[in-house]
Amino acid sequence: MVSGGGGSAVALAPGRLADRNFKYYMIFPAVLVILLIGLFPVIYTLIISFQNLTMMDEDTSFHGLMHYRALFEDARFWESLLHTFIFVAVALPAELLLGLAMAYLFLERLPGRQIFVALLVLPVVTSPIIAGATWRLLFDNQFGPINQILGWFAGEPVPIIWLVDPNFVYPAILIAEIWQWTPFMFLLLLAALSNVDKSQTEAAELDGASFLRTFRLIVLPAIWPVMAIAVLIRALDLFRLFDVVWALTRGGPGTSTETISIYAYVAGFQQFETSYTAAMAFVVIVILAVSITLVLRRLEIDR
Amino acid sequence: MARLSIRGLHKFYGKFEALKGIDLDIAEGEFCVFVGPSGCGKSTLLRTIAGLEDVDDGAIDIDGEVVNTLRPRDRNIAMVFQNYALYPYLTVFENIAFGLRARKTPDTQVRERVGRAAEMLGITALLDRTPRQLSGGQRQRVAIGRAVVRDARLFLFDEPLSNLDAQLRDGMRAEIKRLHQEIGKTTIYVTHDQIEAMTLADRIVLMRDGLIEQQGAPLDLFERPATRFVASFLGSPQMNFMPCRLERRDGAATIVFADGRTLAFGAERSADLSAHEGRDLVIGIRPEHMSRALPDRPPAAGAAPISVLVDLVQPTGTRTYAQFRIGEVEVTVELPAHIVEHPGTTIDLLVDMTRVVLIDPKTDKVLSNGTGETG
Amino acid sequence: MRADKGTGLALRYVAAVAVTIVFLFPIYWLASISFKTPDEIFASPPAWWPEQIQFANYAVLFKDGDVVTIWNSLVIASVSTVCAMLLGTMCAYSIARFRTGGNLFSDWIISNRMIPPIVIVFPVFLLYVRLGWVDTYIGLIVLYTAFNLPYVIWMMRGYIQDIPLELEESALVDGCTRWQVFWKVVLPMARGGLFATAVFTFVFAWNEFIFALVLTRSEVTTFPVQVTHYFGGQSNFWAKIAAMSMLGTVPIFIAVALLQRFLVRGISLGAVKG
Numbered sequence: 001m002v003s004g005g006g007g008s009a010v011a012l013a014p015g016r017l018a019d020r021n022f023k024y025y026m027i028f029p030a031v032l033v034i035l036l037i038g039l040f041p042v043i044y045t046l047i048i049s050f051q052n053l054t055m056m057d058e059d060t061s062f063h064g065l066m067h068y069r070a071l072f073e074d075a076r077f078w079e080s081l082l083h084t085f086i087f088v089a090v091a092l093p094a095e096l097l098l099g100l101a102m103a104y105l106f107l108e109r110l111p112g113r114q115i116f117v118a119l120l121v122l123p124v125v126t127s128p129i130i131a132g133a134t135w136r137l138l139f140d141n142q143f144g145p146i147n148q149i150l151g152w153f154a155g156e157p158v159p160i161i162w163l164v165d166p167n168f169v170y171p172a173i174l175i176a177e178i179w180q181w182t183p184f185m186f187l188l189l190l191a192a193l194s195n196v197d198k199s200q201t202e203a204a205e206l207d208g209a210s211f212l213r214t215f216r217l218i219v220l221p222a223i224w225p226v227m228a229i230a231v232l233i234r235a236l237d238l239f240r241l242f243d244v245v246w247a248l249t250r251g252g253p254g255t256s257t258e259t260i261s262i263y264a265y266v267a268g269f270q271q272f273e274t275s276y277t278a279a280m281a282f283v284v285i286v287i288l289a290v291s292i293t294l295v296l297r298r299l300e301i302d303r
Numbered sequence: 304m305a306r307l308s309i310r311g312l313h314k315f316y317g318k319f320e321a322l323k324g325i326d327l328d329i330a331e332g333e334f335c336v337f338v339g340p341s342g343c344g345k346s347t348l349l350r351t352i353a354g355l356e357d358v359d360d361g362a363i364d365i366d367g368e369v370v371n372t373l374r375p376r377d378r379n380i381a382m383v384f385q386n387y388a389l390y391p392y393l394t395v396f397e398n399i400a401f402g403l404r405a406r407k408t409p410d411t412q413v414r415e416r417v418g419r420a421a422e423m424l425g426i427t428a429l430l431d432r433t434p435r436q437l438s439g440g441q442r443q444r445v446a447i448g449r450a451v452v453r454d455a456r457l458f459l460f461d462e463p464l465s466n467l468d469a470q471l472r473d474g475m476r477a478e479i480k481r482l483h484q485e486i487g488k489t490t491i492y493v494t495h496d497q498i499e500a501m502t503l504a505d506r507i508v509l510m511r512d513g514l515i516e517q518q519g520a521p522l523d524l525f526e527r528p529a530t531r532f533v534a535s536f537l538g539s540p541q542m543n544f545m546p547c548r549l550e551r552r553d554g555a556a557t558i559v560f561a562d563g564r565t566l567a568f569g570a571e572r573s574a575d576l577s578a579h580e581g582r583d584l585v586i587g588i589r590p591e592h593m594s595r596a597l598p599d600r601p602p603a604a605g606a607a608p609i610s611v612l613v614d615l616v617q618p619t620g621t622r623t624y625a626q627f628r629i630g631e632v633e634v635t636v637e638l639p640a641h642i643v644e645h646p647g648t649t650i651d652l653l654v655d656m657t658r659v660v661l662i663d664p665k666t667d668k669v670l671s672n673g674t675g676e677t678g
Numbered sequence: 679m680r681a682d683k684g685t686g687l688a689l690r691y692v693a694a695v696a697v698t699i700v701f702l703f704p705i706y707w708l709a710s711i712s713f714k715t716p717d718e719i720f721a722s723p724p725a726w727w728p729e730q731i732q733f734a735n736y737a738v739l740f741k742d743g744d745v746v747t748i749w750n751s752l753v754i755a756s757v758s759t760v761c762a763m764l765l766g767t768m769c770a771y772s773i774a775r776f777r778t779g780g781n782l783f784s785d786w787i788i789s790n791r792m793i794p795p796i797v798i799v800f801p802v803f804l805l806y807v808r809l810g811w812v813d814t815y816i817g818l819i820v821l822y823t824a825f826n827l828p829y830v831i832w833m834m835r836g837y838i839q840d841i842p843l844e845l846e847e848s849a850l851v852d853g854c855t856r857w858q859v860f861w862k863v864v865l866p867m868a869r870g871g872l873f874a875t876a877v878f879t880f881v882f883a884w885n886e887f888i889f890a891l892v893l894t895r896s897e898v899t900t901f902p903v904q905v906t907h908y909f910g911g912q913s914n915f916w917a918k919i920a921a922m923s924m925l926g927t928v929p930i931f932i933a934v935a936l937l938q939r940f941l942v943r944g945i946s947l948g949a950v951k952g
Contacts, residue, residue, distance in 0.1 A: 019856055022857070023776035023778045024772075024778065026768040026769060026771060026772035026860075027768070027772045027773070027779070029765045029768070029769075030769035030827055033761075033765060033823055033824045033827055034787065034824055034827050034828065036802065036820065036821070037798045037802070037821070037824045037825055038786070038790040038793075038824075040801065040802075040805070041793070041798045041800070041802065044801040044804070044805070045797070045800065045801050048801070105690060105693055105694055105697065106694065109687075110687070110690060110691065110694060111691070114938070116694055116698055117938075118935060119701075120697075120698060120701055121934065121941060122701075122702065122705055122934075123701060123704075124945065125881055125885075125930050125931065125934045126705070126930070127884070127885035127886075127927065127930075128885065128887065129885075129887040129905060129906060130708075130885075130902065130905060130923045130926060130927055133905050133906070133909075133919050133923055134705070134707065134708045134923065135704065136909070136919075137707065137708065137919065138704055142722055143719065143720050143721065143722055143724055145707060145726075148723050179701065179704065182701075183701065184945060187941065187945065187946075188942060188946050188949070191942045191946075191950040192950060225949070226946065226949055226950050229946060229947065230946065230949075233946075236792050239794065240795060240796065242795070242796065242887070242888055243887045243888070246887070247906065261794055261795075261796040261888075264796045264797075265796055265891075265892075268800050268803075269803075274804070277800055278800065278801070281796070281797045281800050284794060284796075284797055285793065288792065288793070292789070
């Protein structure tokens with residue numbers, strides 16, 4: 001009967017082992033698939049960027065930092081970064097402030113609020129390329145309704161050629177972008193504001209604090225965690241802005257609205273500068289990694 | 304049915320040692336209650352027995368088989384959880400049948416056994432409902448049904464009544480005890496409530512800071528606590544503890560309080576206490592071991608008189624609690640309901656000196672327990 | 679005081695209606711064009727509504743076979759959603775309950791969501807050329823699965839953490855294996871979160887443009903790419919743009935309407951639990 005205890009322990013040992021490794025079995029398939037977008041692109045991009053591949057030329061020899069040097073001297077690259085930065089710098093605060101204002105509008109009791117909110121979310125879930133296409137129709141200088149409506153206010157026909165006129169192409173893209181994503185900010189900030197302890201704001205109002213003071217001292221700290229994440233998500237989205245611009249102008253007129261994503265697409269898939277594009281892509285990854293790390297560290301300190 | 308034997312059990316959470324070496328034997332069919340303040344390790348101990356927590360050192364042995372490395376499902380244990388752990392997406396029937404189905408029991412047998420368990424618990428009419436439609440007490444019954452339906456060798460209860468209101472709790476407590484008498488399975492029950500522990504247990508295991516402070520039959524622990532902690536944990540209202548000095552006066556061992564008042568032991572205990580004479584001690588007196596002195600009747604043997612100034616009176620209906628001070632210490636005495644004094648009056652009490660407890664203030668160990676029996 | 683409150687409410691109501699009209703007008707315009715005749719589309723000043731609802735613009739899409747792009751989108755988005763949900767929920771369970779890989783692993787997972795698609799698609803395209811996966815279902819399905827996995831893991835981790843641990847422990851004691859606990863307890867308990875996350879995952883894949891633009895030619899073109907094919911510079915494709923856009927957008931609106939309760943949590947990456 002010596003084998004009794006020992007035998008059962010051996011028989012069950014594999015089961016126990018399976019239990020211990022269960023958590024690794026569970027993550028393994030997901031990790032494998034994520035590597036396709038998470039690790040492979042970074043490494044492969046880095047490798048290619050040191051070679052000299054084009055559509056015509058399979059030159060895999062080591063060319064060092066050649067493409068990075070070229071990139072550094074490429075005005076079009078710097079301009080596309082600048083364009084991207086303009087979109088982020090204008091659209092992000094605009095969406096935040098408009099979204100905040102709308103959230104305050106819907107914060108207190110309002111009949112049918114649920115329905116309003118349900119309708120206002122529609123732009124967010126629309127495909128960005130469809131949103132771009134829609135605004136393309138809206139901005140048409142002849143048959144679009146925008147010029148018509150502006151004409152009513154101006155009292156005379158308005159002949160703006162939105163998507164070609166350099167003075168109006170940025171506002172046009174920004175309007176489409178802000179239209180689509182302000183409701184995103186609105187929804188998140190509305191949820192955050194609804195969770196602010198009302199007795200605190202009321203107490204502050206009774207103490208005679210102004211709206212701005214109450215907002216700065218009580219509301220803002222309370223909604224900050226959600227707001228920070230909303231801003232972070234939108235900032236990252238705006239940094240890779242592609243669809244709306246592609247639908248409206250394809251980076252034009254000329255290259256005047258070209259974002260970094262669009263320039264990379266053009267260089268890689270229309271001009272077939274494979275290695276050069278890889279260098280560009282890698283620089284984008286580095287810029288992102290550095291700025292995210294900085295932002296997160298900043299948030300960590302605030303906490 | 305099963306015997307359980309635990310040897311040298313240690314459990315760490317990081318650096319925190321939750322169990323510091325537990326040795327415990329539970330006999331077949333015994334109803335064992337782990338009781339203690341929160342954080343004492345009683346739930347952890349239960350969970351290691353269930354296999355929900357790994358053990359860092361020591362052995363858990365069920366019926367002669369060390370189960371340390373067995374998965375919970377291979378230990379053949381049934382457990383009732385504090386929050387009932389019912390599945391909201393299953394009917395009551397399927398909730399009770401869950402364990403049987405997991406073990407691939409044939410459908411006819413599932414039907415029969417669930418039916419029998421439901422009948423035993425009086426929830427046959429609820430079988431088609433979902434947990435959401437049940438009251439707290441009904442949910443608790445279903446949770447117990449989940450455990451009894453399986454032919455487990457060991458029943459574990461993890462504070463199963465703590466989410467019920469007071470009235471329901473009393474009813475369910477009685478029911479759990481009756482259930483144990485019917486089924487007779489070895490049962491381990493965790494609670495922080497000393498009344499549950501006293502009423503349910505064949506044996507109480509009183510835990511503190513990851514160690515077993517004392518174990519034994521409920522009345523044993525109540526009457527012969529080994530430490531001040533045990534004496535204070537069991538009994539409601541709590542035992543009164545007062546610093547004092549033990550001296551010999553007029554041939555009898557006598558308690559002397561700082562304010563000069565005294566309590567003299569009877570001859571029988573006086574002899575036993577001679578070794579501790581001249582020491583500073585703590586005396587423990589349960590509130591129910593003091594009574595009003597009746598002027599027309601002489602005090603019983605071993606009762607010592609003391610006059611006290613009542614400063615607070617709390618009637619509860621069945622009994623009335625009066626409080627007075629001895630030195631710095633607020634002392635509670637339990638009196639019959641209708642002997643109510645106004646605060647500020649002085650009354651004469653008799654202390655049953657056969658039942659007081661003497662404690663060493665340095666070690667908190669009980670030096671001398673009472674000889675009388677409760678009742 | 680009371681009258682004041684009433685006026686305030688009325689003013690806010692007017693403002694709310696105005697804001698909603700502004701935000702819905704583009705969608706209305708898109709819908710109206712899809713029902714307009716060519717004369718109405720190219721009227722100046724524009725016709726504010728179609729004289730009568732007619733489906734000729736949609737009929738053309740069916741006749742020319744362009745709707746196959748909707749079918750392509752449906753296949754790719756559905757299959758990739760199922761894959762991402764299955765693999766992602768498994769991984770999320772492991773992270774939520776066993777802290778597998780610690781915080782670093784979780785951070786790495788979600789950071790993959792932040793990489794710009796153009797950076798991903800470029801090397802993936804080169805890889806797919808070798809594999810022969812360009813312009814195939816499998817190519818886009820695998821890529822969308824990978825791209826959506828971080829989102830699924832991140833969201834499901836939150837939903838799984840909301841499930842009381844007792845339910846799982848009870849199942850373990852009752853005789854379930856770890857895998858059975860996952861199927862019989864965790865998945866049913868997370869039904870709401872699973873559904874919401876699946877819808878959002880589907881929407882991302884359905885709406886996605888860059889990957890589809892780069893990795894399709896003609897065989898598996900998705901509807902967003904098809905819409906851009908109509909931008910010929912010639913305005914006479916307006917009707918097709920509008921009708922195809924509507925076909926691709928209305929189902930999304932309906933799907934999202936079904937999960938109002940999970941909406942905010944879904945789009946905020948779980949930051950707001952609503």
